[in-house]
Amino acid sequence: MPDADLTAKILEAVDANFDAQIKFTQELVRRPSIRGQEATAQDLMAEAFAEHGYEVDRFKVDPEVIKNHPGGSPVAISYDNAWSVVGSWRPNNPTGRSLVMNGHVDVVPTGPEDMWARPPFDPVIEGDWMYGRGAGDMKSGVVASLYAMAALRRSGHMPAATVHMESVVEEECTGNGALSCLARGYRGDAVLITEPSDERLMSAQVGVIWMKVKVRGVPVHVSVAGTGQNAIEACVPIWSALHGLEETWNRAENKHPAFSEVAHPVNVVVSRIEGGDWTSSVPAWCSFDVRVGLYPDVKVETIQRQLEDCVAEASRGHPFLSNNPPEIEWHGFLSEGYVFRDGEEMALILETAHKVQNGDAELGRSAFTGLTDARFPGLYDGTPAMVYGAKAESIHGFDERVSIESLRRVTGTIALFIADWCGLQSL
Ligand SMILES: [Zn+2]
Structure with missing residues (x-):
């Protein structure tokens, strides 16, 4: 000094x-x-x-x-x-x-x-x-x-x-x-x-990944809504699955030592959404952005694969998405x-x-x-x-x-x- x-x-x-x-x-x-x-x-x-x-x-x-x-x-x-x-x-x-x-x-x-x-x-x-x-x-x-x-x-x-x-x-x-x-x-x-x-x-x-998920549905007139596929509502099970992954990452046994004192180090946030065209049409499309945190010393690709698997798994259990899997796009942070x-x-x-x-x-x-x-x-x-x-x-x-x-x-x-x-x- x-x-x-x-x-x-x-x-x-x-x-x-x-x-x-x-x-x-x-x-x-x-x-x-x-x-x-x-x-x-x-x-x-x-x-x-x-x-x-x-x-x-x-x-x-x-x-x-x-x-x-x-x-x-x-x-x-x-x-x-x-x-x-x-x-x-x-x-x-x-x-x-x-x-x-x-x-x-x-x-x-x-x-x-x-x-x-x-x-x-x-x-x-x-x-x-x-x-x-x-x-x-x-x-x-x-x-x-x-x-x-x-x-x-x-x-x-x-x-x-x-x-x-x-x-x-x-x-x-x-x-x-x-x-x-x-x-x-x-x-x-x-x-x-x-x-x-x-x-x-x-x-x-933490590191951060930006993921965009694009879901496509079948647009029909709302009077026969049951015959279409609602792309917006189809996103809900995907969000639940992503939050399941988030919960696993935040368990005490999975925390990175540098974050052992932090209550909830890794946050997964659905942070932007767009979709639909008309209030009286079953929405044909929806896309949403997710910000995903990841621990240090973990490869970005490892988490990307886990996210892809998670979205694929959630889609398999869905009557419509199982045959129309969402598309994933990486449009920002891919950061360790x-x-x-x-x-x-x-x-x-x-x-x-x-x-x-x-x-x-x-x-x-x-x-x-x-x-x-x-x-x-x-x-x-x-x-x-x-x-x-x-x-x-x-x-x-x-x-x-x-x-x-x-x-x-x-x-x-x-x-x-x-x-x-x-x-x-x-x-
Ligand atoms: Zn700043």
Whole structure:
């Protein structure tokens, strides 16, 4: 850790920059970067990296590169406007250990806006909370990394090693944005992802599979409904079967050790549905999306086969589906889980930084039943990836919010971590 004087100076610099940090976070939240529309948020990040004096690399996510990588997930939409942006600090004579800081600017849909108390892309601040879609998950985290670096500069120093700040898209559906940065050669001796983690270090995360199931029925007039086949109602037994599989995976004896303390680690959620054409016609079609969690150290293909078998088995017991089996499509995440391993040296430094920032409070660790982009460096590049960020509430829900004071603490912790991990050079 930097000595007491320098530590104080760095934390003062965080405070001195903090209004600007919050203002810039709000500006980023105002860009409604739902899937396919992230480009203006990425423009803003590219401008900010340049203004802060970093080298900027802005490049398109290339589906061909993704297709040939073991960590790639299916590309189901056009990537014509899917950009990755990396801001790099490269000292003339690097002496320390390098670092990648990663975050995503893509956000999930808002849902019905009338169910929000405030407009989702108007980042109002009330008390300790900044509201808005993406305020917590995780535009505030992307900005915190940038301002942790800004605090070092304000204290008269910069890291003594290369630092790459990645601003990516596609985190919420495939991870292909973060993967594009790794595939382009961005790597570090450590990786820090500033997802909202309630100021805890993520010890493990699940993997995720996105499955689409397409069911076809026989449409007839509802007056003779018994002669048709209802594609929507035919889905119900398939859902039950999938939840049966979920129950098995969550039994104590089947839990991954990293999740032994978690009550229900693996969630199977039927999360989107479409089907039917007319209220007085027996529906001819239905398709539904399922998000499936899986444990680390399990191959994605293993779970895909179990899911296929499960759907096939449920269909065999159904009078109509037995002869008209549903079709399965993999249209997003095909992602392994990840356990933070072999990174105790970096974790110890983060722990110390966290303690210095927080009056000696211990750094807690917890396993996450969702996923982050940490798996890419962790699984495919041999670099342990830490996930550590601010306290947020209602992410993916209504009135998503991030705690401002938590953000200030996290920014200080990250600045101290960079100072120790990379070392510092005077400006
Ligand atoms: Zn996130």
